[in-house]
Amino acid sequence: MPPEPARRDDDLPLAPHPYRVLEAGPETADTTTLALAPVTGEATRAFAPGQFNMLYAFGIGEVAISISGEPARRDRLVHTVRAVGKVSTALAAARPGQVLGVRGPYGSGWPLAGADGGDVVVMAGGVGMAPLRPLVYELYAHRERYERVEVIYGSRSPKDLLYYPELQRWRRRTDTRVQVTVDSAGRDWYGDVGVVTTRLPDARFDPARTTAFLCGPEIMMRLSAQALADRGVAPTSIFLSMERNMKCAIAQCGHCQFGPDFLCREGPVLSYAHLKPFLATREL
Amino acid sequence: MSGPEVGSRHELERGAFPAFLASLERHGYSVVGPTVRDQAIVYGEIHRVEDLPIGWTDRPGAGSYRIERRADAALFGYNVGPHSWKRYLYPAHERLWTAERDASSFTVRPEPTDGPALALLGVRACELAAIQVQDRVFLGGAPDPGYRARRQRLLRIAVQCGQAAATCFCVSMGTGPGVAPAAADLALTELIRPERHYFLVEVGTPEGARVLEGVPLRPAAVETERAAEALVAATASSMGRTMDTSGIRDLLVLQPEHPRWEVVARRCLSCTNCTLACPTCFCSTTEEVPTLSGERVERWRRWDSCFTLGFTELHSGSARRSTASRYRQWLTHKLATWHDQFGSSGCVGCGRCITWCPVGIDLTEEVAAIRATGPPATPEAPR
Structure with missing residues (x-):
């Protein structure tokens, strides 16, 4: 085990730590999965599934990216980056050997402890699978703690599915049902077509004893959470990972406010019971 | 001595x-x-x-x-x-x-x-x-x-x-x-x-x-x-203005669709003056300033304002496109959700935002107008 990382955040809370790119692999046409490790040879920092880091491309800037690797591994930090802006495009183009900056982890994680002994529903849309993958790893690492595990993953097209080989392995497991659906597909697609909520009727779970974890576009999460609530899942047991513009990640820049919360601190994971009135407000 | x-x-x-x-x-x-x-x-x-x-x-x-x-x-x-x-x-x-x-x-x-x-x-x-x-x-x-x-x-x-x-x-x-x-x-x-x-x-x-x-x-x-x-x-005893702050958190948090937000937005220029003159507004953005050679870079922080379009920019666009949504964010944060975040109001009653607003928007008047339509329908605002 590498040594624990030295902490200097107290001195400089907004300074990135240099991490070297170990691997950089294209995930889809516009996403790349990076494996990083501190240049110092130290261990990566412990994180909870659902947390995020601020990733930094030297000379270009910083963005908030959720952590998508295995929580148990401290020799590598894994992020899946979708190239949409200046910084994320630079990050997605990083090559092995290159040095990027990392600070974090920040924010609330998925409250998995509360799911013990009951059924678990995971619903992901597009790159929303990235912050949910560490949660799935945890579910599998302690599979005996849960009853049924239902995963529903939707994307625009088969080409936009993240972690495709892994998804296939998950689908072969007999202790989980993994449903994959796309908005549109060619004739080589034998899977389901339709939004994620259309897969919910096939999912088997006891609503009274179910905890659900959702990440994807806001409208997908809002409709999925409502569908779960309609089925009888308590809004206090449905968790969403929210996204807003972030600059500091330490509740000082003001950008990520959503209702009373700083999504970098109280979020990004919050319960549907808490979020529902705010999700219903346009342009909040 | x-x-x-x-x-x-x-x-x-x-x-x-x-x-x-x-x-x-x-x-x-x-x-x-x-x-x-x-x-x-x-x-x-x-x-x-x-x-x-x-x-x-x-x-x-x-x-x-x-x-x-x-x-x-x-x-x-x-x-x-x-x-x-x-x-x-x-x-x-x-x-x-x-x-x-x-x-x-x-x-x-x-x-x-x-x-x-x-x-x-x-x-x-x-x-x-x-x-x-x-x-x-x-x-x-x-x-x-x-x-x-x-x-x-x-x-x-x-x-x-x-x-x-x-x-x-x-x-x-x-x-x-x-x-x-x-x-x-x-x-x-x-x-x-x-x-x-x-x-x-x-x-x-x-x-x-x-x-x-x-x-x-x-x-x-x-x-x-x-x-x-x-x-x-x-x-x-000679204060020029007053604001009734009783129950103000729920008054604002529970009424995001109050018609007054649209009324004030017809005057608000989204110019950011109120946030810059305010002694408590703290929002900032960061700037990455590299040298021409690219070997050295400086990270700067600059006052930002929730009244700008870019403040809530995401890949899908800005979360607050309308002036009404931005004024609502500013006032609700200042007077209501600040209590959730920091245990006090974000307003100290100095009046600078009233003075330096080019069109003279007065937050005490806006709060009074929202209050005038009666109490919120439900007793408890979400926290």
Whole structure:
């Protein structure tokens, strides 16, 4: 085990730590999965599934990216980056050997402890699978703690599915049902077509004893959470990972406010019971 | 010679004010305070008593501000100008760190946090409250190194308000006009009589006592203390505006669809003036400034405003495209969700946002208009 990382955040809370790119692999046409490790040879920092880091491309800037690797591994930090802006495009183009900056982890994680002994529903849309993958790893690492595990993953097209080989392995497991659906597909697609909520009727779970974890576009999460609530899942047991513009990640820049919360601190994971009135407000 | 004790009260003659300023400098402080510039009373360096706005006052109104001559030669006979002290603790544009790239990695160097110890001269009660509000933002969680260093070497010399402007409502916000004992290092009350111009000086902290060493003082007479109390009481009873803050959190949080947001948006220019003039608004953005060679980069922080389109920019576009949504965010944050985040209101009742709004939007009027339509339908707002 590498040594624990030295902490200097107290001195400089907004300074990135240099991490070297170990691997950089294209995930889809516009996403790349990076494996990083501190240049110092130290261990990566412990994180909870659902947390995020601020990733930094030297000379270009910083963005908030959720952590998508295995929580148990401290020799590598894994992020899946979708190239949409200046910084994320630079990050997605990083090559092995290159040095990027990392600070974090920040924010609330998925409250998995509360799911013990009951059924678990995971619903992901597009790159929303990235912050949910560490949660799935945890579910599998302690599979005996849960009853049924239902995963529903939707994307625009088969080409936009993240972690495709892994998804296939998950689908072969007999202790989980993994449903994959796309908005549109060619004739080589034998899977389901339709939004994620259309897969919910096939999912088997006891609503009274179910905890659900959702990440994807806001409208997908809002409709999925409502569908779960309609089925009888308590809004206090449905968790969403929210996204807003972030600059500091330490509740000082003001950008990520959503209702009373700083999504970098109280979020990004919050319960549907808490979020529902705010999700219903346009342009909040 | 030892200075006066914490909690003690003294009289300082106007004629001895230069000695007081000299003592501040002698104790290592750079003094900043009110001065007249560009037909406004702004904060700047104070080297001599003549740098102060002697004999000037100001008249803040909704969307208007004028300075005028007073009948007397008061040093602190004004209300509040466009500046707030936040520029000294939380600069509008500040370098946070510098990084250099070498063959194998990069190294981040923190920005030095040393600098002059500042004595803020003429801090009003609402402004002391504003500093406390920003303390909770920048020191409450992960402390900001620059803010913390500047704050630790800060001397706050309060001056009690001898008058209230048409835009003042500190009484409604519970922040003034009186400066509570120990809320500042020193608290001055300026008293002007036909035969005598002098100050009551109240010592709030040991550092406040220290900087008075060698300054000619005499023990405060009972009538001086009474006169000072009467002055503050008169100011308290002459507030130009009021705001009913009862249940204000739920009043705003529960009514995001109130039609008033659209009404105010027809006037609001989304210009950001209110947020820049506000002594508590803390939002910022970051700037990455590389050198041409790309080997060295500076990270800067700049005041930002929730009134800009880019503030909520995501890959899907801006989350708050309409002016109504941005005004709603600002006012709801300032007066309501600030309580959730920091345990107090974000408004101290200084009235700057009313004065410096080019169209004179008045938040007290907006709150009253929202309240006028009756209480929210449900009893408890989500938290």
